[in-house]
Amino acid sequence: MTNQLPDEITWTLINAEDWGGGLERTYRAENVEHAGCGGDVIQVHLHDPLDALLTARTYCAKCSEALSA
Numbered sequence: 001m002t003n004q005l006p007d008e009i010t011w012t013l014i015n016a017e018d019w020g021g022g023l024e025r026t027y028r029a030e031n032v033e034h035a036g037c038g039g040d041v042i043q044v045h046l047h048d049p050l051d052a053l054l055t056a057r058t059y060c061a062k063c064s065e066a067l068s069a
């Protein structure tokens with residue numbers, strides 16, 4: 001079983017909040033779900049105060065398994 005997601009993913013911004021040093025934006029994949037369990041695929045972008053992207057991680061909202069996009 002692979003955790004690799006398809007190349008063409010439509011991301012929708014579902015949440016943005018200040019984590020204290022910038023914005024944390026949460027996106028949900030509209031056209032894919034986790035093949036392992038059918039859960040939503042979530043991507044979280046952590047930005048610094050100048051809005052530069054610090055880290056991005058993708059995971060399943062249902063089982064929390066880390067995914068790669």
Ligand SMILES: [Zn+2]
Pocket residue numbers: 034036037038039060061062063064065
């Ligand atoms: Zn899952």
